Structure formats: C-alpha cells, structure tokens
Amino acid sequence: MSAQREMKEKNPWPVTIIIIVIGVIAIVALVTVAVLQNMPLSQKYKYGIVLDAGSSHTALYIYEWPAEKDNNTGRVEQTHSCKVKGPGISSYASDPWKAGESLKECMKEAEMKVPGKRHHETPLYLGATAGMRLLNMENGSASDQVFQAVEGALQKFPFSFQGARILSGQEEGAFGWVTVNYLDDRLKQGLETTGALDLGGASTQISFVSSNYNGSESPSNSVTFRLYGNNYNLYTHSFLCYGKDQAMKLMLAQQTKSGPETILDPCFHPGYNETKSYSDLYNSPCVSNRKPQGAPATFTHMGRGNFQQCQEVVKKVFDFTSCKYSQCSFNGVFQPLLQGPFGAFSAYYFVMNFLNLTNTSIPLDAVRQKIKDYCATPWKQVMAQHPDVKVNYLQEYCFGATYILTLLTEGYNFTSESYSNIKFIKKIKGSDAGWTLGYMLNLTNMIPAEAPDTPPLPHAGYVSIVTLMAILLFILFLVSLRPLWRRCSKHPRII
Incomplete structure (x- = not known):
C-alpha cells in the first residue's frame, strides 16, 4: 500500500x-x-435629403451612409427618389405659394423613408438651378417670393432644414463631376477621372480634368479640389439658355424672327401641325429680346422632318466665329482639349435612350443615320408606335437628338473617335447621376481632403494572426x- x-x-x-x-x-x-x-456591429445609418429644383421639374433624393463612418470610409448611397408632380418651382412665379405646396407629397414620402429617430438630425437642402437663375435675372422679387414659399413649406417638416438657394452654373457642373467620380470610386482610389456632361432644360454643363489645363488661361472656368489626398484642377463651364428646352426656343426664334404666320420646321416630324403662341415662345429671358415687332398672336408650327436641315438650323443658335483664347467650344468660351472618358446624364440619357442610342460602340455615322431616319418618320406613325409616351415629350425627340449630336460634335468638339469615350448614364451603382450627391457631400464634409487612415490589417487577417499565435x-x-x-x-x- x-x-x-x-x-x-x-x-x-x-x-x-x-x-x-x-x-x-x-x-x-x-x-x-x-x-x-x-x-461587425449591427449597422446604424445617417441620412441626408437634397431637392433638385430644376427648370422643368423638381426631384427629391434621400442618401444614406454608415453612422460611425461619417467622414472616413463610409460610402454614401441613394436609397430613394421622388419626382415632384408639376413643373419646376420657377414656373410658379405668379403663384409662389404653389411652389411650396408642390413639394409636400414627396416630403411626406421622405418622412416615411427616413427613420423617425433620425428626422431631427437629417440635413435637408434645396438647390435650384438654371430655371431659377433665369427667373432671378428676369424678376428678382418673384424669385425671392418663390424661395420664401418653398422655405416655409420645408420648415414644417421635422428635418434639419439647411436652406434653399440658387446654385451657380459652375457649382452645378463641378458637383456633377464629383458625383460621377465618387460613385465610380475613382476619387478614393486616385484613378483617372471621368468628365461630366449634364444637359438640363435651361442649361448645360461640361466638366473634366485636362492635363494641359492649369486654369491660367481662363480662371473663371477653373475649380480646384483636394479629395482623398489628391489635387484636381477641374475645367467646368455652364451654358445658360443651352439646356434642351431653352435651346428649342432659340431654334424656333431663329425661324420666327420675321414674324411669320406659318413655319415649316425641319426638326419636327412630317405631318406635325400645331398652333402656337408667340407670347409663350418668347416668354423666356433667353429669347425675349428677339421677339419680332408686329408678329401675330399665333403661328402654325408644321414639321418637315429633315435631319440635315435641322442641324443647320440648330447650328445657328451657337456662335462659332469669335474666340480670344487658344481654343474655344462656342460663344467665345475657352475649352481645353478633351481628355479621358465622359459620363453624359440627365436629358442626354433620356433622349438617346428613347432612340436606343446609348451604346456608344455604335459609330457616329450610324448614330446620325438613325436620327435622320427617325426625324423623317411621319408624325402619325411615331404616335402610333409610342402610344404610352406623352405627346409633349414625343414631339421633341427629333430636335433633342439633333441638338445633342450638334452640341457634342460641333460645340464641344467630340470627333468620331472621341465620341466613343462618352457613356450615356442614368444611374451609377444605384444612385442617380447628377449634381445633388456631390452637393451634399461637399456641404456635409463627407469627402476628406486627405486620404483616410485605414487599419494595418483587415478584420479577417487580424483574427487569423491572433489564432495562429494562440x-x-x-x-x-x-x-x-x-x-x-x-x-x-x-x-x-x-x-
């Protein structure tokens, strides 16, 4: 024992x-x-709302981003959009209160889409573009009254209203460029940037980075950004009165300058026939000083449907003769050499998408031929082929496509080769292309000037090393x- x-x-x-x-x-x-x-913890989000008060309509966009990554690596994404019923707020100059009323339906949608506990901290912005720029030029007091009505309506909602204001053309172009490149992850990764082509109802913008442009030749067209540790010297210009709707007024003004009772318009389909008012045609500051003396009250607008003649008429709305710089686009405006890919959005996309021409692998000559064939199609046949499209949109696609092609090739100097660098886009990764996201990113300081710090190891790598060491x-x-x-x-x- x-x-x-x-x-x-x-x-x-x-x-x-x-x-x-x-x-x-x-x-x-x-x-x-x-x-x-x-x-990873359960994700919490913050929100931002931007109202794009354009010349032809207003749209509301809701953006969302991770709450703990406000100014670092959190990606901002669009979660909802709402198109306001009716025309743009500049159309309510005679009844300003209606401008505020028109926004309420979309704002109620925003109340439901943004979690209630986030309402009080969600910034709400309204930016007005060329329509309000024109109204402000024409009638400053009416513009102020429209803004008062809009602000009064928006302040009744439980969001953090940050004010309503008119964006300059330069801001509109620059923020559109920021949006396109942010959504495509080109800024954070320091990649070659994409130029931005925006076509609205009353203005059009072109913005891009060119290696041979330092801003010295035309400082008013230069915007400098420092984003994620990289410097960008951006060329940008906005042409007021050269959006699609106002350009059509310029085109019609060319054809009615003698005050005729009838015009045979090559930019409208054969068989098109409408009686239109001279007062309505010349009610815009873009053409008001051109109204012919002694013109009748109305004129008969008839279509001819000839693409080549239409393009000749469209060219007359541009001035290609004067240029005091080394090179120009049109109307004596400096433009450096085009460089890199471009994203074309807003009316560019909607018009070209209707004609199935958003695929830029189609040669430029083939694009011209398709527009030529479409313009020559009789009006009755066009209406029969597209019964679900509103007539006021349908009647303008021939002009719209001809104008876009002329603006790009004659105005901005895209060639048969560089035209293929244009990508017609509506959305990028689920978010609408346009100035609104770039505007909000700027006002909320969501894009740091310097590249954000990142952990030396990703989560999976860190856990793996700890496990191996154990x-x-x-x-x-x-x-x-x-x-x-x-x-x-x-x-x-x-x-």
Whole structure:
C-alpha cells in the first residue's frame, strides 16, 4: 500500500492535465475575445435629403451612409427618389405659394423613408438651378417670393432644414463631376477621372480634368479640389439658355424672327401641325429680346422632318466665329482639349435612350443615320408606335437628338473617335447621376481632403494572426512539458 501511495505522489499527470486544461481555456478565451471584439456591429445609418429644383421639374433624393463612418470610409448611397408632380418651382412665379405646396407629397414620402429617430438630425437642402437663375435675372422679387414659399413649406417638416438657394452654373457642373467620380470610386482610389456632361432644360454643363489645363488661361472656368489626398484642377463651364428646352426656343426664334404666320420646321416630324403662341415662345429671358415687332398672336408650327436641315438650323443658335483664347467650344468660351472618358446624364440619357442610342460602340455615322431616319418618320406613325409616351415629350425627340449630336460634335468638339469615350448614364451603382450627391457631400464634409487612415490589417487577417499565435503558444506550452513526459514514461515498480 505504501508503494502505491508513493507511486501516486510521484505521478505528475494530474497536475499536467490541469495545466493543459487551463492553457486550452485561456487560448480559447483569447481567440473568442478577439473574434467578438472585431465582429461587425449591427449597422446604424445617417441620412441626408437634397431637392433638385430644376427648370422643368423638381426631384427629391434621400442618401444614406454608415453612422460611425461619417467622414472616413463610409460610402454614401441613394436609397430613394421622388419626382415632384408639376413643373419646376420657377414656373410658379405668379403663384409662389404653389411652389411650396408642390413639394409636400414627396416630403411626406421622405418622412416615411427616413427613420423617425433620425428626422431631427437629417440635413435637408434645396438647390435650384438654371430655371431659377433665369427667373432671378428676369424678376428678382418673384424669385425671392418663390424661395420664401418653398422655405416655409420645408420648415414644417421635422428635418434639419439647411436652406434653399440658387446654385451657380459652375457649382452645378463641378458637383456633377464629383458625383460621377465618387460613385465610380475613382476619387478614393486616385484613378483617372471621368468628365461630366449634364444637359438640363435651361442649361448645360461640361466638366473634366485636362492635363494641359492649369486654369491660367481662363480662371473663371477653373475649380480646384483636394479629395482623398489628391489635387484636381477641374475645367467646368455652364451654358445658360443651352439646356434642351431653352435651346428649342432659340431654334424656333431663329425661324420666327420675321414674324411669320406659318413655319415649316425641319426638326419636327412630317405631318406635325400645331398652333402656337408667340407670347409663350418668347416668354423666356433667353429669347425675349428677339421677339419680332408686329408678329401675330399665333403661328402654325408644321414639321418637315429633315435631319440635315435641322442641324443647320440648330447650328445657328451657337456662335462659332469669335474666340480670344487658344481654343474655344462656342460663344467665345475657352475649352481645353478633351481628355479621358465622359459620363453624359440627365436629358442626354433620356433622349438617346428613347432612340436606343446609348451604346456608344455604335459609330457616329450610324448614330446620325438613325436620327435622320427617325426625324423623317411621319408624325402619325411615331404616335402610333409610342402610344404610352406623352405627346409633349414625343414631339421633341427629333430636335433633342439633333441638338445633342450638334452640341457634342460641333460645340464641344467630340470627333468620331472621341465620341466613343462618352457613356450615356442614368444611374451609377444605384444612385442617380447628377449634381445633388456631390452637393451634399461637399456641404456635409463627407469627402476628406486627405486620404483616410485605414487599419494595418483587415478584420479577417487580424483574427487569423491572433489564432495562429494562440496555436503557436499552445504548441510551445506543450513542448515546455517534455521533461514531465520523460518522467511519466518511466513506470514505477511495485515492491
């Protein structure tokens, strides 16, 4: 019995087992804590709302981003959009209160889409573009009254209203460029940027980075950004009165400058016939000073449907003769050499998409031919082929397509080769292309000037290294017990 007791006292296994169990528990605890500590938490979001008060309509956009990554790596995404019923707010100059009323339906949608606990901290912006720029030029007091009505309506909602204002053409172009490149992840990664081509109802913008432009030749067209640690010297220009709707007024003004009772318009389909008012045609500041003296109250607008003649008429709305710079686009405006890919959005997309011409792999000559064939199609046939399209939109696609092609090739100097660098876009990764996202990113400082710091290791890499280190420690621990293994291997003899 004494020998057995001595054997048990000399046997180290119970102590070894206890040490091993404690070691295993410690290692499991270490790995578990590392995994739990680095597990993604349930995501919380913040929101922003921007109203785009354009010349022809107003649209509301809701943006969302991770709450804990306000100014770092959190990606801002569009989660909802709402098109306000009725025309743009500039159309309510004679009844300003209606401008505010028109926004309420979309604002009620925003109340439902943004979580209630986030309402009070959600910034709400309204930016007005060329329609209000024109109204402000024509009637400043009417413009002020429209803004008062809009602000009064928006302040009744539970969001953090940040004001309503008119964007300059330069801002509209620059923020459109920011939006396109932000959504395409070109800014954060420091890639070659994409130029932005925006075509609205009353103005059009072109914005791009050119390596041969430093802003010295035309400082008014230069905007400098420092984003994610990179400097961008951006060329941008906005042409007021050269949006699609106002350009059509310029085109019709060319054809009615003598005050005729009838015009045969090559930019409208054969068989098109409408009676139109001279007062309505010349009610815009873009053409009001051109109204012919002694013109009748109305004129008969008839279509001819001839693309080549239409393009000749459209060219007359541009001035290609004067240029005091080394090179110009049109109307004596400086433009550096085109560079890189371009994204064309807003009316560019809607018109070209209607004609199935958004695929820029189609040669430019083939694009011209398709527009030519479409313009020559009789009006009755066009209406029969598109019964679901509103007539006021349908009647303008021939002019719209001809104008776009002329603006791009004759105005901005795209060639048969560089035309293929244009991509007609409506959305990028689920968010609408346009100035609104860039505007909000700027006002909320969501894009840092310097590149954000990032952890040295990703979550998965960190957990893997911790796990390997724990296993290595465990192996070393077992190796340290080798002397005990030898002692345990010597079986005690019972005497």
